[in-house]
């Protein structure tokens with residue numbers, strides 16, 4: 001299978017860390033692509049009309065997106081399940097995955113407002129509103145996440161998201177959040193994280 005990837009995408013890294021943790025990384029050919037809504041990548045559009053990565057291309061050419069669906073697909077290939085099948089464990093894992101995805105979306109919005117958009121088109125009130133959502137999310141994570149539950153997709157999504165926020169210099173999430181700090185510092189030492197460090201910059 002081919003994983004259409006990006007070395008600085010938190011959504012793509014979530015999939016790759018998931019594959020490492022599921023013992024499937026060896027079955028993926030990882031191919032880096034640059035994407036931006038203002039810099040069309042025809043190869044990506046050929047397999048995803050949204051022009052976004054990650055995309056998993058199966059051996060028969062069928063393309064699967066987005067990152068959550070790819071993780072679900074991979075989870076169904078293996079018996080070592082990282083998405084709990086039923087009950088509160090399942091909803092907690094999927095809810096955390098959704099929160100982490102939303103936090104990445106917010107981080108990207110903040111970067112548009114603060115760096116990517118031409119200066120005369122920036123709107124500080126939007127950036128401030130997005131910052132507020134990020135801080136609310138950090139506090140929710142500190143309060144609510146069961147860090148000691150068996151490893152699941154939500155943990156992977158959160159770690160890859162936080163690591164990206166740190167990589168991009170977005171607001172600190174460790175200060176004053178001791179449960180999160182202890183978990184995150186240990187999680188980034190996992191081989192799956194150490195083998196997939198972020199690199200590069202967005203090409204707009």
Ligand SMILES: N[C@@H](CCC(=O)N[C@@H](CS)C(=O)NCC(=O)O)C(=O)O
Pocket residue numbers: 006008009010011035036037038050051052053054065066067068101
């Ligand atoms: N919800 C999607 C988000 C994917 C996404 O936004 N990927 C970014 C890279 S970090 C992208 O390719 N952006 C290009 C664009 O917005 O046109 C997922 O989870 O896979």
